Amino acid sequence: MSDAYIYDAVRTPRGRGNAKGALNGVTPATLGASVLNALKQRLDLDTSDVDDVVFGCVSPTEEQGGDIGRISVLMSDFDWSVSGIQLHRHCASGLDGCNFAAALVGSGQADFAVGGGVESMSRVPMGAGGSAWIGDPDVAMRTYFAPQGVGADLIATMNGFSRLDVDQYAVESQQLAAEAWQEERFAKSIIPIVDKNGVTVLDKDEHMRPGTTLDVLAKLPSSFAGVGRDVGYDRLSAMRYPGVEAIDHVHTAGNSSGIVDGASAVLFGSLAAGEKIGRKPRARVRAFATTGTDPHIMLTGPTPAAQKALKRAGMTASDIDIFELNEAFASVVLLFMREMGIERDCINVNGGAIALGHPLGATGGMILGTVLDELERRDAETGLINMCVGQGQGIATIIERV
Numbered sequence: 329m330s331d332a333y334i335y336d337a338v339r340t341p342r343g344r345g346n347a348k349g350a351l352n353g354v355t356p357a358t359l360g361a362s363v364l365n366a367l368k369q370r371l372d373l374d375t376s377d378v379d380d381v382v383f384g385c386v387s388p389t390e391e392q393g394g395d396i397g398r399i400s401v402l403m404s405d406f407d408w409s410v411s412g413i414q415l416h417r418h419c420a421s422g423l424d425g426c427n428f429a430a431a432l433v434g435s436g437q438a439d440f441a442v443g444g445g446v447e448s449m450s451r452v453p454m455g456a457g458g459s460a461w462i463g464d465p466d467v468a469m470r471t472y473f474a475p476q477g478v479g480a481d482l483i484a485t486m487n488g489f490s491r492l493d494v495d496q497y498a499v500e501s502q503q504l505a506a507e508a509w510q511e512e513r514f515a516k517s518i519i520p521i522v523d524k525n526g527v528t529v530l531d532k533d534e535h536m537r538p539g540t541t542l543d544v545l546a547k548l549p550s551s552f553a554g555v556g557r558d559v560g561y562d563r564l565s566a567m568r569y570p571g572v573e574a575i576d577h578v579h580t581a582g583n584s585s586g587i588v589d590g591a592s593a594v595l596f597g598s599l600a601a602g603e604k605i606g607r608k609p610r611a612r613v614r615a616f617a618t619t620g621t622d623p624h625i626m627l628t629g630p631t632p633a634a635q636k637a638l639k640r641a642g643m644t645a646s647d648i649d650i651f652e653l654n655e656a657f658a659s660v661v662l663l664f665m666r667e668m669g670i671e672r673d674c675i676n677v678n679g680g681a682i683a684l685g686h687p688l689g690a691t692g693g694m695i696l697g698t699v700l701d702e703l704e705r706r707d708a709e710t711g712l713i714n715m716c717v718g719q720g721q722g723i724a725t726i727i728e729r730v
Contacts, residue, residue: 386416478575495542
C-alpha cells in the first residue's frame with residue numbers, strides 16, 4: 329500500500345432543502361456535475377487521467393437513482409472514459425466516497441479518483457428509497473428500531489445533557505458559522521451554482537440563522553417527544569436500557585442538523601500522478617475506519633470510529649489539531665467531546681450542520697474540505713473528520729498536510 333494524497337476539495341453552497349430553497353430548481357445530476365467541473369477547471373485537469381468517481385447518496389432513487397456518480401460524470405465536462413459509482417452508508421456516504429477513492433489510489437488501482445457525494449433533499453425527500461429496517465417488522469424488532477432523534481435524546485438523557493446544554497451548543501454553531509462566512513474561511517472551496525444563462529443561483533450557505541439566541545431556541549418545541557411517547561419508542565428505549573426511567577426530549581429543529589441540498593468533490597491521487605501533471609498535494613490520508621454500534625441508540629459511533637482510526641495511524645487524540653464531527657444532533661458532539669477529552673476550541677471551529685445544514689450524501693466530502701482549508705489557514709498539520717451513521721455505525725478519517 330502507498331499513500332493517497334488530496335489535491336483539491338470543492339463544494340457547493342448548501343441550499344435550504346425545501347421548495348423555497350435556492351437549489352430546489354437544480355437537479356442532483358447538475359449539482360454533481362458542477363463540483364466535478366470545478367475540479368477540472370481549478371487544476372486544469374486532463375480528466376482522462378481520473379480513473380473513477382465515487383459519490384455517496386443517501387436516497388439513491390428517482391432523480392438520484394441509477395448511479396448518480398456516473399450520471400454526474402456524463403453531465404460534466406469530464407471525459408466519458410471516467411467511470412462512476414454511487415454508494416450508500418447513510419450519513420457517512422460522502423466520507424465513505426472519499427475513503428473509497430483514497431483506497432483505490434492507495435492500493436495502486438487508480439492514479440486519480442474523486443470522492444464526495446450529492447444530495448438534493450428538496451427534490452428527493454429523505455427516506456424516499458424505503459428500508460427493511462423500518463418496513464420489515466422482524467428487522468425492526470430485532471434491532472430495537474427507533475428514529476435517530478429519539479436516539480439523540482436518549483444520549484442526552486443518559487449523559488446528563490440538558491436542554492440548555494444542547495441549545496448553548498447550537499448557538500455556538502450559528503455564531504461560529506457566521507464568523508467563518510464573515511472572514512471568508514469557506515471561500516477557498518465554495519463554488520457558486522449558476523443557471524444555464526450564467527446567472528448565479530446560490531453562492532452562500534442559506535440555512536444559517538446568525539441571529540439565533542438561547543431565548544429563541546428555548547421557545548422551540550421538542551421534535552421527538554410526540555413520536556417517542558405516543559408511538560411507543562420511549563417504551564422501547566426503556567426495554568433496551570432498563571436503567572432509563574424517562575427520556576428527556578431536548579432536541580428541536582434549532583439544535584439538530586438542517587435539511588439542505590448540496591454536492592462535494594475531493595480529488596485523490598498518488599504522488600507520481602501529481603508530479604505527472606505538475607501539481608503538489610495539499611494533504612495525505614493517514615488512516616480511516618468504520619465501526620458498528622447499538623442500532624437503537626444509533627449515534628454513538630464517532631468515538632469508537634475515531635479511536636480505531638487513531639490506532640491505525642499510530643496516533644492519539646492529542647496528536648490531532650482539528651476535529652470535525654458532523655452535527656447531526658448537539659448531544660452527539662457533546663458526548664464525543666466528553667469521551668475523547670476534547671476542548672470546544674478544537675472541534676467544529678467553523679460551525680457545523682446545525683447552522684449550515686446536512687446534505688446527507690454530500691456532507692462527508694464537504695467537511696473534509698472544511699478541515700483541509702482550516703488546517704492551511706492555521707498552519708496546522710492534522711485533522712480528524714468523523715460522523716455518526718444510521719443503523720448504529722461510525723466513520724472517521726485522518727488527514728495530514730504535506
